Amino acid sequence: MILDEEHVMMQKVFRDFAESEFTPELQERLDTTGEFDWDMHKEMAKYGFMGARIPEEYGGQGGDTLTYVLMMEEFARVCPVLAIYPNTPNSLGGGPIMACGTEEQKKKYIPLIATGKKKLCFALTEPGAGSDAGGTTTKAVADGDDFIINGRKTFISGAPVSDYAVVYAKTDPTQKGSKGISMFIVDLKLPGVSFGKPEKKMGINGYPTSDIVFDDVRVSKNDLLGPLHNGFSTAMKTLGIGRLGVSAQALGIAQGCLEAAVKHAKEREQFGRPLAKFQAISFMLADMATEITLARELIYNTAVEFDAGKDVAAKLSMCKYFTTEMSNRVAYKAVQIHGGYGYIKDYPVERMYRDARITTLYEGTSQIQQLVIARSLLK
Numbered sequence: 001m002i003l004d005e006e007h008v009m010m011q012k013v014f015r016d017f018a019e020s021e022f023t024p025e026l027q028e029r030l031d032t033t034g035e036f037d038w039d040m041h042k043e044m045a046k047y048g049f050m051g052a053r054i055p056e057e058y059g060g061q062g063g064d065t066l067t068y069v070l071m072m073e074e075f076a077r078v079c080p081v082l083a084i085y086p087n088t089p090n091s092l093g094g095g096p097i098m099a100c101g102t103e104e105q106k107k108k109y110i111p112l113i114a115t116g117k118k119k120l121c122f123a124l125t126e127p128g129a130g131s132d133a134g135g136t137t138t139k140a141v142a143d144g145d146d147f148i149i150n151g152r153k154t155f156i157s158g159a160p161v162s163d164y165a166v167v168y169a170k171t172d173p174t175q176k177g178s179k180g181i182s183m184f185i186v187d188l189k190l191p192g193v194s195f196g197k198p199e200k201k202m203g204i205n206g207y208p209t210s211d212i213v214f215d216d217v218r219v220s221k222n223d224l225l226g227p228l229h230n231g232f233s234t235a236m237k238t239l240g241i242g243r244l245g246v247s248a249q250a251l252g253i254a255q256g257c258l259e260a261a262v263k264h265a266k267e268r269e270q271f272g273r274p275l276a277k278f279q280a281i282s283f284m285l286a287d288m289a290t291e292i293t294l295a296r297e298l299i300y301n302t303a304v305e306f307d308a309g310k311d312v313a314a315k316l317s318m319c320k321y322f323t324t325e326m327s328n329r330v331a332y333k334a335v336q337i338h339g340g341y342g343y344i345k346d347y348p349v350e351r352m353y354r355d356a357r358i359t360t361l362y363e364g365t366s367q368i369q370q371l372v373i374a375r376s377l378l379k
């Protein structure tokens with residue numbers, strides 16, 4: 001796709017920011033400690049990245065979905081975990097509130113997260129309800145003007161550092177599967193909320209992931225988000241944006257891996273010539289570049305179609321499925337081209353390889369994307 005001037009300019013802003021701010025020292029610290037970097041969060045907020053695709057009237061930058069995709073790609077090209085920092089408010093955090101919230105809720109929460117003053121996480125998965133998210137057992141029971149929430153959410157990105165969570169809970173146990181589920185905005189400082197220990201993960205270290213436990217947490221009915229008993233399907237219709245975000249994250253990882261592999265193949269000599277001169281290596285690079293180009297075209301086009309209001313539900317799943325699997329193939333080859341050095345932490349492909357792995361898992365596994373694509377064909 002030919003980008004217009006404004007998108008080319010934004011792409012450069014994102015690239016320059018990532019290359020100057022995501023220093024190797026910062027990346028190593030995040031990877032080894034797993035701790036959230038509040039200074040970087042503040043810095044990104046200062047540039048408006050937290051509200052990149054949130055409308056200006058709610059404190060955001062009012063950018064389109066293509067701009068958001070470019071941001072995710074450019075940030076992940078240098079450091080995949082730091083791409084998640086501005087991703088959450090623009091997709092799964094702010095998304096459900098923008099899509100389903102009342103004007104009052106939007107005014108109360110969106111400006112806070114669009115400017116990075118507060119953080120909001122997305123709490124759907126449970127120990128017994130992952131791909132089968134309709135199997136949610138967390139309950140919210142009406143009590144006068146309030147709801148009382150009990151249950152446990154697992155693998156919640158950013159939970160320990162967040163102020164609020166969008167929580168899915170069963171409000172009508174007589175209804176099966178995804179029916180009878182409602183969404184709530186829960187203040188995580190409320191009595192009865194506690195967190196599990198941050199998980200020790202293979203990759204994307206620097207964005208803590210933990211359980212959230214709700215023990216008789218009383219929320220006001222004003223914090224019910226979207227329709228009662230029908231929050232799940234309402235939200236799912238609007239959450240495709242998260243799939244696009246992860247696709248762009250995977251695309252950025254693949255691009256970063258390709259660039260590192262090209263550099264290494266040109267510099268490293270064996271048998272008296274650079275690795276790049278061996279056809280087996282150069283053909284691997286050609287395959288990597290071809291797959292990346294295909295993914296980029298698909299993602300950019302889908303972003304534009306998304307904003308144009310086209311029905312892109314199946315395409316979003318194709319983006320997520322193809323790009324995240326592609327990213328893993330590319331990262332694998334990048335390590336292979338680096339030989340033994342690719343297994344050593346001093347080389348960025350080692351971390352990129354680990355970071356790529358999550359992309360086929362979260363926000364719907366590859367198999368769930370295949371189900372969605374197949375369903376669209378066979379309906």
Ligand SMILES: Cc1cc2nc3c(=O)[nH]c(=O)nc-3n(C[C@H](O)[C@H](O)[C@H](O)COP(=O)(O)OP(=O)(O)OC[C@H]3O[C@@H](n4cnc5c(N)ncnc54)[C@H](O)[C@@H]3O)c2cc1C
Pocket residue numbers: 121122123124125129130131132154155156157158201209358361362363364365366367368371
């Ligand atoms: C680091 C990390 C961050 C996360 N962040 C969040 C977050 O912020 N918020 C949140 O709510 N969740 C989050 N998740 C949860 C994530 O979305 C789930 O892990 C994911 O949806 C898969 O669910 P599961 O782990 O229970 O696997 P399972 O559902 O048990 O799946 C196991 C395997 O079976 C396959 N499978 C399952 N059902 C089918 C089927 N019908 N047909 C074919 N194959 C199938 C899956 O594809 C997978 O290969 C996160 C997870 C991780 C690891």
